Every structure is written in C-alpha cells, then in structure tokens.
Amino acid sequence: MTNVGNMQAGVVGTAPVAARPTIQVVPLRGLPIVAAVVAFVIASIAGNWLWALTFCHVVGGGLWTAIDLFVGLIVGPILGRLSLAARAEFTARFMPKMVLLMPTLVLMTLAAGFQLALKLGNLSPASPNHGWLVASFCVVGVMAVIALGVLEPANIAVLFEMRKPNPDGAVIAKLMRRFVLTAGITGVMQVATLIIMTRVATQ
Amino acid sequence: MTGVPAVAPESALSRRFPPVAGLTIVSLGLVVIGGILMASYAPRRPPLGVPVAVTLVSAVLLLVSGYLTSRLRPFDWDRFFLVFRWALLAYVISAGMIGFAFVKDHVRGAPLAVVLVMLVIFALDVPLIIAFTVARYSSPAVHAGPLPDLSQSA
Numbered sequence: 001m002t003n004v005g006n007m008q009a010g011v012v013g014t015a016p017v018a019a020r021p022t023i024q025v026v027p028l029r030g031l032p033i034v035a036a037v038v039a040f041v042i043a044s045i046a047g048n049w050l051w052a053l054t055f056c057h058v059v060g061g062g063l064w065t066a067i068d069l070f071v072g073l074i075v076g077p078i079l080g081r082l083s084l085a086a087r088a089e090f091t092a093r094f095m096p097k098m099v100l101l102m103p104t105l106v107l108m109t110l111a112a113g114f115q116l117a118l119k120l121g122n123l124s125p126a127s128p129n130h131g132w133l134v135a136s137f138c139v140v141g142v143m144a145v146i147a148l149g150v151l152e153p154a155n156i157a158v159l160f161e162m163r164k165p166n167p168d169g170a171v172i173a174k175l176m177r178r179f180v181l182t183a184g185i186t187g188v189m190q191v192a193t194l195i196i197m198t199r200v201a202t203q
Numbered sequence: 204m205t206g207v208p209a210v211a212p213e214s215a216l217s218r219r220f221p222p223v224a225g226l227t228i229v230s231l232g233l234v235v236i237g238g239i240l241m242a243s244y245a246p247r248r249p250p251l252g253v254p255v256a257v258t259l260v261s262a263v264l265l266l267v268s269g270y271l272t273s274r275l276r277p278f279d280w281d282r283f284f285l286v287f288r289w290a291l292l293a294y295v296i297s298a299g300m301i302g303f304a305f306v307k308d309h310v311r312g313a314p315l316a317v318v319l320v321m322l323v324i325f326a327l328d329v330p331l332i333i334a335f336t337v338a339r340y341s342s343p344a345v346h347a348g349p350l351p352d353l354s355q356s357a
Contacts, residue, residue: 026289038300045304107297111304114242118308123245134243141235148329149228153336156286160337170216171340 023092025159030100041108045115053119056112061197064105065190068143071098072187076180084169087176092162095155102147110140122200129200136196143186151182215340221271223335226264231328233261234321241318246308254317261324265331272335275342283338290330298322 044052079087116122122129154175161167161175237254244250272283305318 038296042300042303045307103293103297107300111300114245115304115308118246123243125247134239137239137242141232141239145228145232145235149224149231149332152329153224153333156333157336157340160282160286161340164341168215168340174216175340 023159023163024096025156025163026099027096030097034100034104037104037108041111044112048115048119050116050119053112053116056108057116060105060108060112061193064102064109065193067102067105068183068190069187072183072185072190076183076187079176080180084173088162088167088172091158091172091176095159098155099152099159103152106144106147128203132196132200132203136193136200139189139192139196143189146182146186151179151186154178154182215342218339218342220275220339223268223271224332226271227268227328227332227335230261230264230268230324231332233257233264234324234328237261237317237321238325241314241321245310249314251313251317254321258317258320258324261328262320265324265328268331268335272331277343279338279341282341283334286337287330287334290333291326294326294329298326 040052041056043049044056079090082090117129117133121127122133124130158172158175158179161171234257237257240254240257241249272278299322302319302322305315310318
C-alpha cells in the first residue's frame with residue numbers, strides 16, 4: 001500500500017515521488033489479444049460467417065453495454081467520492097485496461113453488427129427493423145463522439161499526467177470529472193441500445 | 204528556510220488554448236452523421252448531397268484545427284507527436300476495417316470515395332483530439348520565455 005501514499009504525494013504536487021509504479025499508458029501485453037480479436041472480426045466479415053458475426057456482435061455488444069453501464073452508473077459515482085490517493089491508484093490500474101478494451105469492443109460490435117444487419121436483411125427499407133437500426137446508428141453515433149472526442153482523450157491525458165514526477169492534482173481532478181460525467185452519459189445511452197436491440201431481436 | 208517565499212508552480216489549467224478540441228469534436232460529429240446517412244441507405248446507393256456537404260464542412264474544421272494547433276507556442280510538440288502517431292496507427296486500423304467492410308459490401312464509385320474521405324477525416328480527428336488534450340496539459344502553463352519585469356517602469 002505504499003504506492004497510495006506515493007501517489008498522493010505526487011498528485012498534490014508538493015513533493016517528488018520516490019517509488020511510484022510506472023504507469024503503462026497502453027498495456028503492451030494486451031496488444032496480441034487485440035490483434036487476434038481484430039483478425040477474427042475481419043475473417044468473419046470476409047467469410048460472411050453468420051455464427052462468427054453473431055458471436056462478435058453479441059459478445060462485443062454485451063460486454064460494451066455492461067461495462068459502460070457498470071462504469072458509468074456504479075464505478076463512476078463511487079470513484080468521485082474516493083479520496084484523491086485512492087482515486088489515483090485505482091485510475092493508474094484501471095485506465096490502461098480501458099484504453100485497449102473499449103475501442104476493441106466497439107470495433108468488434110459495430111463492424112460485425114453492420115455486416116449482420118446487411119446479411120439478415122434488417123437494413124432493407126422493407127424490413128420492420130430498418131427504423132430501429134437507424135435509431136441505433138444515431139445512439140451509437142452520439143456515444144462514439146462522446147467516447148472518442150471526450151472520454152478517451154481525458155483517459156489518456158490522466159495517464160500521461162500521472163506519469164509525471166509531480167502530477168498536477170487540479171488537472172487530474174478536472175479530467176477525472178470529465179471521465180466520470182461522460183461515462184455516466186454513455187451508460188445511460190446504453191439503456192436505449194438495450195431497448196432497440198431487444199426490439200430488433202423480437203420483431 | 205532560505206527566506207525566499209516558495210512560489211507554487213502554475214497549473215496547466217491556467218493557460219487558455221484555442222478551441223482545437225471543440226472544433227475537432229464537431230468535425231468528428233459531422234463525419235459520424237455523414238456515415239449514419241450513408242449506412243442507413245445500405246445496401247442501396249445513397250443520395251450523396253448531404254454526406255458530401257457534411258464531409259466538406261468536417262474537412263474544413265479539421266484543417267482549421269490543424270492550423271490552430273500548428274501555431275501553438277510554447278507547446279509540448281514531442282508529446283503531441285508521440286501520442287499522435289500511436290493513436291493514428293490505431294485509428295488507421297479501425298478506419299481500414301470499416302473501409303474493408305464497405306468494399307466487401309460492394310460499395311463502389313462515388314459513394315465509396317465519400318466513405319473513404321470520411322474515414323480519412325475520422326482517422327485524423329481522433330488522434331488530433333487525443334494528442335492535443337495530452338500535450339496541452341504537458342505544455343508550459345503560461346509563458347515560455349522569461350517573464351517581463353513589471354517592477355521596472357517602461
């Protein structure tokens with residue numbers, strides 16, 4: 001637990017940090033897994049394999065929705081009430097995993113989902129699901145802009161700030177507020193995705 | 204104790220920057236809207252008027268953002284390019300995968316060209332936002348050179 005104290009000293013910017021663990025912004029050990037997932041999705045699209053496309057869409061979408069809801073509505077509010085030291089230590093371990101995990105899940109879900117919708121004819125104007133799918137595009141579009149334009153840059157900027165010998169507590173607090181707020185918004189928007197996808201699956 | 208009052212280092216938050224992130228987010232939002240319009244017509248050929256218009260506006264906003272960023276002094280350019288090139292690699296792969304799906308779905312001609320331009324903008328927008336956000340908080344708070352001595356009259 002010595003890291004906690006060290007992290008706090010660094011965060012408040014009052015003393016040089018002695019033995020803080022090095023923060024890896026992108027966990028390199030996870031990259032082969034990401035490459036394997038991307039290769040599998042590309043092969044599924046190229047081969048037009050119904051099972052593989054369904055697997056990628058359902059598994060990716062389920063994890064994406066569940067993680068967004070959990071982080072936005074459960075972890076985020078808890079994180080906001082933690083002490084600066086606890087928040088910093090949690091962030092140092094949590095954020096690098098999110099840097100790899102979320103873009104991979106989003107890519108897997110959307111690429112496979114679009115291909116699946118085409119293959120099953122759900123995008124055809126004659127399909128009763130057409131309107132629902134366009135609505136889901138809009139929901140995903142808003143979430144993508146929030147996630148890529150606000151949440152991910154804040155996430156990475158926090159990690160870079162925490163790597164400094166004397167991290168600026170005010171910068172970290174501001175970026176973390178942004179992270180918690182946008183994670184909450186995307187979490188709530190995932191409820192709309194759940195409603196749309198269950199409608200599509202049952203029409 | 205030396206008798207010299209300690210001066211707290213100025214927070215990176217105290218420096219104001221041009222609205223690079225805001226403009227680039229709008230640019231990203233526009234290509235997302237264009238992409239939704241194109242995708243909602245699949246597998247039919249989409250009308251291209253609105254997608255082309257939003258793509259052009261998006262490209263202009265990206266160029267303005269790039270120009271505003273290039274004029275920033277002082278700015279942590281080393282960190283900016285470190286983050287930008289890795290993010291660019293990641294989002295070129297993402298955009299390439301989306302482009303591959305459109306080619307696989309037999310999108311050809313002008314619609315494919317519009318999609319590809321949108322993907323290029325997308326692959327530049329996201330790294331620019333990430334790299335700018337990281338570098339702005341790594342840059343000197345206010346001023347790179349020596350501060351003017353205000354105790355001396357002009």
